[in-house]
Amino acid sequence: MARQSFSRYLPWLATAPAAVVAWPFSAWASASFAVLFALGWIDFTQTKQAVRRNYPLTGRLRYGLEYIRPELRQYFLEDDEEKLPFSRNQRAMVYARSKMQNDKRGFGSIKDMYSSGTEWLAHSLLPVQLDPASFRIQVGESQCTQPYALSLLNISGMSFGALSPNAIQALNRGAAMGQFAHDTGEGSISVHHRQHGGDLIWQIASGYFGCRTADGRFDPERFSLQAQSPQVKMIEVKLSQGAKPGHGGVLPKAKVSAEIAEARGVPMGQDCVSPARHSAFASPLELLAFVAQLRQLSGGKPVGIKLCVGHPAEWFSLVKAMVQTQQTPDFVVVDGGEGGTGAAPIEFADHVGMPLRDGLRLVHNSLVGAGLRERIKIGASGKVISAFDMARCLALGADWCNAGRGFMFSLGCIQSRSCHTDHCPTGVATQDPVRQRAIVVTDKAERVFYFHANTLHALADLLGAAGLQSPSEISPQHLMVRNGQGQARSLASMVDTLAPGQLLSPTIGKPPLPSPFADFWEASSAQQWGLASA
Helix, strand or coil, X not given: CHHHHHHCCHHHXXXXXXXXXXXXXXXXXXXXXHHHHHHHHHHHHCCCCHHHHHCCCCHHHHHHHHHCHHHHHHHHHCCCCCCCCCCHHHHHHHHHHHCCCCCCCCCCCCCCCCCCCCEEECXXXXXXXXXXXXXEEEECCCCCCCCEEEECEEECCCCECCECHHHHHHHHHHHHHHCCCEECCCCCCCHHHHCCCCCEEEEECCCCCCCECCCCCECHHHHHHHHCCCCEEEEEEECCCCCCCCCCEEEXXXXXXXXXXXXXXXXXXXXXXXXXXXXXXXXXXXXXXXXXXXXXXXXXXXXXXXXXXXXXXXHHHHHHHHHHHCCCCCEEEEECXXXXXXXXXXXXXXXXXXXXXXXXXXXXXXXXXXXXXXXXXXXXXXCCCCHHHHHHHHHHCCCEEEECHHHHHHHCCCCCCCCCCCCCCCCXXXXXXXXXXXXXXXXXXXXXXXXXXXXXXXXXXXXXXXXXXXHHHCCHHHEEEECCCCCEEEHHHCCCCCCCCCCCCCCCCCCCCCCCHHHHCCCECCCCCCECCC
16 A cells, blocks of 8 residues: 555656756756656645645646647537537538538538437428518617617627627627617627717616726616717616526626726726626615616617516516506517626536527517507527527517627637636637637638628528518418427417417406416516515
8 A cells, every 4th residue: 555655756866866867868858857856846835736735747748738628629529519508510610601611511410309408499391581781670670769770690698898899890880780789788888889889789788888887886877978879779777687687797806907997897906896786766666767868868779678587577567567658668678597708606507597599489479468569579589590499589579689609709719618717718708918819800700791791691491491471470380390299389388378368358258377377477566576475
């Protein structure tokens, strides 16, 4: 046992005599062995890492292999369909479409068509041809003096600060080329958003960045000044996000550069805090009044909300407030719990927030049941990357889709999952000036443009194959899903559907309300978030 215990030191101890033996032949070799011995001594005497202390020198191999494990797995071990969080096939599709390369595949599908959860589109014997240039929807037409014709695919909210200046510029230039919208994220509008003139959706979150007072509260005058810029097309009030719903954030003061401080309206030398909740409103009724105030201050532009659905009763409270006041947002963006482009606590990323498909169907059904669906457009965000992802969201009730990580891939992101470290290898999610120079704005903007254009072209092909005349015609009836028993079923048979006005009128002659409507709708209150008895 003593011999086995001592043997782990042999590789380290052997470097000492090796340095002596090598000296007459090569000073460089001798010096190299001496350095290795010194590193082993450091390992042997340090007190922070048990493996290095017990295995001097050789223990470093463990940490080195652990450091490059994501790359080893991605390049050599990962299955083409393994989604962590996006599969190699998904990433390869984005890269090909972004570079205008061949995105076709030979020799048939590599998917197991008979596994549980497999989905497919029910095609028609009477296919048609659709023009993707027509894939736009009018947002704010009933309440706004400046409604906006929005593309069916847009860039999801990603802040300057989370993304590099070059990444923001490339995204915005690509959006300008393709005439689609670029959501600013909660970090507000920076000089990099303005440089190329692409359409902006200005996201207002709990920190009120870009429109805040010195103490972090909402400033109507500063908001109006920015919101009336012709480049700003819509305003989005973020209640929560899929990556970390119900959680605020802190940008450490070391990362608050002069440009970030200017864009957000915060001082340098201090942590930039984004609270977990808004201070401008405290109830559903107050939120709707805030939305109406923003619409007026912006000069009549569409104003909506973004949320990851949490407790259904809280969303029902907001819908009830809409029914009571007849005040509505112009749009609602549903973010899924599987979404997220930046850093988030593990428990929040994995276990908090309703996944997109569930949240999207809940929001769509509640607005239909309350008789409000025709007045409010719905956007969907959360692992939307392909035309089929878009078709699924549209079938579940969305009017358009937002993509974050898909557009990051178009910039060159390789899914290293180091967004939170400031060591992004491709310059997308970093403020390191050396790393961010990897993004050449003119080149990457073209890739953003091509990814958008080719994805909408693929969507047109899909919808045309189903015999549909427009994206608004797709429904759960057009998608098939294999259930847990191996049976193929229409998606329509697997999701709840409410009739128009069903929540407001007696259900005589109608199917009973499904859960969670039956559980929480009557008990929710427009005066407070959630259950009236809570």
